[in-house]
Amino acid sequence: MKNILVVLVLLFGLHNLVLAQHYTLQGLTRDANSNTPLPFVSILINNGPNGTTSDIDGKFQIKSKEPIRQLTFSYLGYDPLKLEITGAENFLNINLKSAETNLQEVTVRANFNPAHRIIKLATANRKNNDPAxxxxxxxxxxxxxxxxxxxxxxxxxxxxxxQEKPKKTNRKPDAKASAAxxxxxxxxxxxxxxxxxxxxxxxxxxxxxxxxxxxxxxxxxxxxxxxxxxxxxxxxxxxxxxxxxxxxxxxxxxxxxxxxxxxxxxxxxxxxxxxxxxxxxxxxxxxxxxxxxxxxxxxxxxxxxxxxxxxxxxxxxxxxxxxxxxxxxxxxxxxxxxxxxxxxxxxxxxxxxxxxxxxxxxxxxxxxxxxxxxxxxxxxxxxxxxxxxxxxxxxxxxxxxxxxxxxxxxxxxxxxxxxxxxxxxxxxxxxxxxRIMEAIFSKQVPVGPVSIDLNHIAKINRYETVRLGLGLHTNEKLSGFFSLGGYAGYGFRDKALKYGTDLSFNLYKPSNLKLTLTHTEDIQESGGTVLPFYNPPLISNNLRPFIVRNMDKVTHQSAFLSVRVLKYLDLQTGLQQENKRPSSGYTYEVASDKFSSNFHFTEAVAGARYAFREQVMRMFNHNISLGTNYPVVWLQYRQGLENVLNGEYAYHKYITRIEKTFKHKSLGTTRIDLTGGLVQGNAPATNLFNGNGSFDTGYRVYTGEGFQTMAPTEFLSDRYAALYLRHNFGKLLYRSKNFAPSLTAVTNLAYGSLKDRERHQNLGFKTMEKGFYESGLLVNDLVKGGFSSIGLGAFYRYGAYRKPELLDNFNLVLTAAVTF
Structure with missing residues (x-):
């Protein structure tokens, strides 16, 4: 009896051992032609139903409770492969051949597509399966x-x-060149x-x-x-x-x-x-x-x-x-x-x-x-x-x-x-x-303890035509606490030297707390706007600075403190003193029948930039914005201080800008820019707002910023609001096999007004109480090559400020873009 029990126990244990046994096999799936791994290849074991897939590197591991006799490999676009397994294999190298291209099949699809049920189920369960x-x-x-x-x-x-086949040519081969x-x-x-x-x-x-x-x-x-x-x-x-x-x-x-x-x-x-x-x-x-x-x-x-x-x-x-x-x-x-x-x-x-x-x-x-x-x-x-x-x-x-x-x-x-x-x-x-890659982001090329400032190498505008210069700053090799720099440049059209120097102290790096002292003798666009923390890249699609010709000669000195707080908020505050001399011949009535063309300002300035949930990458020793899905807001307040450090004008100046891009499911993307400004008090045109025009008969290009049918000095305001609306359809409106231009519709509008306009002399301008309107269509990517593309665009000016001659309201432009 005991012997029978022992036999039964042994048989039962042997049966469980057999059931528990696993058969394993590993391998790698590759393209037979290129030898590159094939991911996600379907592998069927013993004609099913069990199977597996290769991973992202083409590797696979099979575990089976029954002996592996046959494997079937299938992959979309490749011939299926059936492989008999002898049991002696430990590792399989599977090479799949691309399926031969046949004439396109004419397939009659039934009203019911079995894939649709699965796709709809996967779509309905997105929220449950999305890691986000x-x-x-x-x-x-x-x-x-x-x-x-x-x-x-x-x-x-x-x-x-x-070894490639040589191209046919009528010239005799150069033996030395061929050998080289x-x-x-x-x-x-x-x-x-x-x-x-x-x-x-x-x-x-x-x-x-x-x-x-x-x-x-x-x-x-x-x-x-x-x-x-x-x-x-x-x-x-x-x-x-x-x-x-x-x-x-x-x-x-x-x-x-x-x-x-x-x-x-x-x-x-x-x-x-x-x-x-x-x-x-x-x-x-x-x-x-x-x-x-x-x-x-x-x-x-x-x-x-x-x-x-x-x-x-x-x-x-x-x-x-x-x-x-x-x-x-x-x-x-x-x-x-x-x-x-x-x-x-x-x-x-x-x-x-x-x-x-x-x-x-x-x-x-x-x-x-x-x-x-x-x-x-x-x-x-x-x-x-x-x-x-x-x-x-x-x-x-x-x-x-x-x-x-x-x-x-x-x-x-x-x-x-x-x-x-x-x-x-x-x-x-x-x-x-x-380090040239660092220079693209930081705009500075380090050479030992100093860096060359790429912003000052060359500039192009209608006032100077071309400016060539050099800028240098000390870098962290000399000191991580302070940076001393300067620049000089010469404009060939105005035949004038511009220069400046600055000294900055990094008071607390984790918060980007910095004190900056600046002195410059340079030029600025008259009535232009400079926002805090608004730093365009070295290579930008904004071409408006090239067509600006109404400049003020400016002597500037300032002290500013900047810091990043609350994760997404940059703040700046400071005091600046400026002496502006218009180059256009403009004069401003400072008292009854008394006009001046030399203006002294002292301003207390506070500015901010807020980008909610903006992602920032610390790379190349600099912070690089990765953008945000929320609006980006800039605010600035300036108070003119009369009788302080030779300041002659008392006023309050407010500036704002909001940018937001909306992505649509099937209609492309929409970009909205809202800008506005207000000056209350006594201020000449140099510190008011020009119309932000970008039209120039000598340069028929789309500038990216500003009004494309408005001249830069055509309008003047002490209060204004503007909307820039661009909708990029991409290639949604038209696409063919060999021609797929990218279409963008643009509409810009602005309202403005000006008090005491008679005080502004020798400056031809209008005001925008009735509203300025323009619309246009850009046909981009007509010609593409390398990292750039060229297209065409047309803008039309309409509304109260349209010109008498119909053709004068049109502006045909060339578009250019640089991409990486």
Whole structure:
């Protein structure tokens, strides 16, 4: 009896051991032609129903309770592959071949599309699955960026593909030149067989509190060729992409999400495949804009899980041919059985507008999210104004720190890239040369303990024609507490020297508390407006300064204190003294029949800029605004102080500006600028408001700012309000295969008035009590090349101030834009 019991126990244990046994198999899926990994490949086990998918790097791991006899690999656009498994395999290298292109099928679609039911369920559950709806979360992200050349031109796994067929020519080949070219090609081939063009890594901690408090701290950064990088390459663009939003931000553009409300009426969805993961079903759906639907759309794949109808994988790229240089892929997992969250993101770039020896640079960014916590204990007070910053020792992290956070070890090509480019960087002092990127943001080029101020190298306007000069400031190499600087420039038309000097003290860096003392002998636009903290970039699409010709010669000295408080508010206060001499011959009646053209002002000034929930990145040793979804407001108050420091005029001056951009689901974007000003008291035209006109018969260009049919000095006001309204339809109104201009409708209007206008002499002007109106249409992107585009526009002036001759109310302009 005991023997029977022992046998039964052994048989029962053996049965459970068999049931508990798991069969595992790992592998990698690749494109058979380019050898690049294929993400999200569907893998069916033993003809189903169970299966899995490859991850964002093409890797897969199969766990099965029954022996694995056969695997079926399928991927949209590729031939399916069935593979018999013998049981001896430990790792599989799967190469899938692109499906041959057949003639376009004529498909009769039934009234019922099975993909629509799944898409509608996923759309209905967006709020439950969107990570942005979580109250709080934190994670750590490792990001790697690799740059090389177009795989179509340079295949790092097959260097023979570098040999291209020579172009036909009628000229006899130059033997020496051909030999030199061949040597250069061989040298480049050898270099890229062993190295990438560029390699960078970063590790950062991210924290979030709903609705939009973000904080990212860079713990480590490494960039090939640089010893002391002052920046890190982060996955900020791919992080901002969320398929659960109505409108998704995709690398500088806005697109309608395939999971937006009513997307089945805009997108062509097709159920391509179905796989199973345990009790869950994964629906693989392709999407692209429907034929005949003109909107900014994406194309790609959605893998939707029946577990909460959440997105498990997404592939997205622009549907426009010229935009197909960027492709994004995201992989989500359910964290702790609670919520779906992105754990892997990859972005591929092809720079189509740049060629190096007929080769296109390409870049691949991979981000891996770990330490994901959906229930952290965060406090709002810990979120400061700077949302992205880099730790001072981020570039000094030891190799064991990197090894702990990398998802995989560096391969031989990556190790060689660091070794080769770091050696080359030290040899040519690449750190010093790379600071030109800092100059783009800071407008200063450091040279030892001083920096060259790029603002003063060259200026163009109608008064000076061309000004050339030089500006210098001390930098943090000399002192982080103070900065001393100056500039000088010579205008060729007015044949006059301008110069200035300033001294600033950084009293408290965390709040940007700064004291600045300034003295200048320069020119200013008469009746122009200067707002606090309004700093255009070095390369700007605002061309209005080029056409301004009515200038005042100004001697200026001031002392200002500025600070950032309450996270989103910048404040400035100070005292300034100015002597203005108009260049136009203007005179102002200061007493009965007594006129002056030399004005002395003393002003107490207070100004503010408020940008609610603005995100700021601390990079290149400077704060860089990442923008905000809320209005940005500027306010300024100036009080003229009579009999104080030679001040001759008493008045109160108020200035305001509000900017806001609205993104519409299917109609493009609208930009609204509201400006206004009021002067109460005794002040000459130099300190009032001109009409902000931008029309000049000699320069038929769209200036971006101001009224396009109004001359700069045509109107004068001591109180005014203006509205600038621009709606960018993008390519929504017209789009064809080979021609897709971007259309923008513009309407500007202003009202103003002026008291005691008879006191202003020798200045031809009108006032705007009846309202000034103009409207126009810009047809942009008619010609595109590199990082710029050219178009045409037309504006029409109407209302009480229209001109008698019909054609005189039109202004035909050239539009130009610079993009990066």
């Amino acid at each position: 709806q979580l109250p709080q979360y934190t994670y750590r992200v490792y990001t790697k960026t690799v740059a090389t050349f177009d795989p179509e031109k340079v295949n790092l796994t097959d260097t023979l593909r570098l 070219d061949s040597a250069d090609d061989k040298e480049m081939e050898e270099f890229f067989r062993k190295n990438y063009l560029f390699l960078a890594e970063s590790i950062a901690d991210h924290a979030f509190i709903k609705p939009d408090l973000d904080k990212e701290t860079v713990l480590a950064t490494r960039i090939s060729g640089l010893q002391h990088p002052t920046f890190a390459l982060l996955s900020t663009d791919s992080k901002a992409f969320s398929v659960y939003s109505e409108l998704v931000n995709f690398f500088g553009k806005t697109f309608l999400s395939p999971l937006s409300e009513g997307s089945t009426r805009k997108y062509d969805f097709r159920l391509e495949d179905t796989t199973y993961a345990g009790a869950d079903t994964i629906f693989i759906i392709s999407y692209k804009p429907l034929e005949g639907k003109n909107f900014e759309g994406l194309k790609g794949q959605l893998h939707i899980s029946s577990d909460g109808w959440a997105v498990e994988n997404i592939i997205a790229e622009s549907n426009e041919k010229e935009q197909q240089g960027v492709r994004l892929q995201q992989h989500y997992e359910k964290i702790g059985g609670q919520k779906w969250f992105p754990v892997q993101v990859t972005t591929d770039y092809i720079v189509k507008t740049l060629l190096v020896n007929d080769r296109k640079p390409v870049a691949f960014t991979r981000s891996y999210y770990t330490n994901i916590n959906l229930n952290p204990e965060l406090k709002r007070r810990d979120f400061k104004a700077v949302t992205i910053k880099m730790n001072p020792d981020a570039h000094k992290q030891p190799e064991d720190f990197w090894a702990k956070h990398r998802p995989d070890t560096l391969n031989a090509l990556e190790r060689s890239t660091y070794h080769t480019l770091d050696s080359l960087g030290r040899k040519v002092n690449l750190d010093a040369k790379f």
